[in-house]
Amino acid sequence: MSVKVAVIYYSATGNVHELAQAVAEGAEKAGAEVRLRRVPELAPDAAIDSNPAWRAHVDATGDVEIATLDDLEWADAYAFGTPTRFGNVAAQLKQFIDTSGGLWQQGGMADKPATAFTSAHNVHGGNESTLLALYNTFHHWGSVIVSPGYTDPSVYAAGGNPYGTAHPGANGTPEENVLQAARYQGARLAKFAKKLKGLATD
Secondary structure: OOOEEEEEEOOOOOHHHHHHHHHHHHHHHOOOEEEEEEOOOOOOHHHHHOOHHHHHHHHHOOOOOEOOHHHHHHOOEEEEEEEEOOOOEOHHHHHHHHHHHHHHHOOOOOOOEEEEEEEEOOOOOOHHHHHHHHHHHHHHHOOEEOOOOOOOHHHHHOOOOOOOOEEEHHHOOOOHHHHHHHHHHHHHHHHHHHHHOOOOOO
């Protein structure tokens, strides 16, 4: 019996999408069944078209399924990803989270492990505050926060963020060391999901 992990994210130009894929890979390698889901784009076409990278990413990821509340109910664990927006969660992901009130009232996310990852343009562009903002939601849900901490060399190699994998977008697409940290984070999430379900053997 495996655990089920929902990796739910918003990405404008593709960096968070790549992190989400790596988190999903890590969880799958750790034995989890994974749903990779994106939230709907809310920006108008004029805004998207003003940035060629944004338009290219939107067009290239149309085959990624849209997240629904069923994905939250289905999962034993969650990984949420978002770019930073003024040190906070992007509106697209926040809008999806804000639809979860009914499921929250039923205790649908309680006692499930959750983690988060992000990308800002600069190294100090609000990465940590964005992750902490997402963790506020997990506190309200009654979820169990599973941050990477300083528990693996990959965390140090990717810049040393103990709150979650964070990529400075000004450096281009995520390098292998960052993707490896994201894979580790996904595997760690799956490990704790197994422990909470009584499936872990270590």
